[in-house]
Amino acid sequence: MAFDRSRRGSDPRQAAEAAFRAVTRKVPEGSGPDGKTTEGKPKLAAKAAVPGVRETVSLRLDRDVLEHFQEEGPGWQERINAALRKAAGL
Incomplete structure (x- = not known):
């Protein structure tokens, strides 16, 4: 065949x-x-963008930056998101 x-x-x-x-x-x-x-x-x-919907992404961060946001425990991804929104002026 x-x-x-x-x-x-x-x-x-x-x-x-x-x-x-x-x-x-x-x-x-x-x-x-x-x-x-x-x-x-x-x-x-x-x-097409739907307001309030989050997307899963892969992001490369320096180890010390990641540790900084993880120090306070759970919620570190939300803290990174808030810092990025503030830096972007959103």
């Missing part, structure tokens, strides 16, 4: 990356109703 590559779709990793790019691009200001910007370039997809 021969392996039939013609039945295989595109590379799953490339498909996943393309899907991710499609939903994480920002819509530029001045978009036209035809799906293009006022300059005639294709309009980028808007990122």
Whole structure:
């Protein structure tokens, strides 16, 4: 039995990356109703965001920074979130 590559779709990793790019691009200001910007370039997809919903992310922190937030015990992730919101001016 021969392996039939013609039945295989595109590379799953490339498909996943393309899907991710499609939903994480920002819509530029001045978009036209035809799906293009006022300059005639294709309009980028808007990122759907639900207020108050948290996302799980992987974040690399220096060990001493992590220890600082963990010193007070449980709730260290919320403290990091609060510090990041304050630093971002949110």
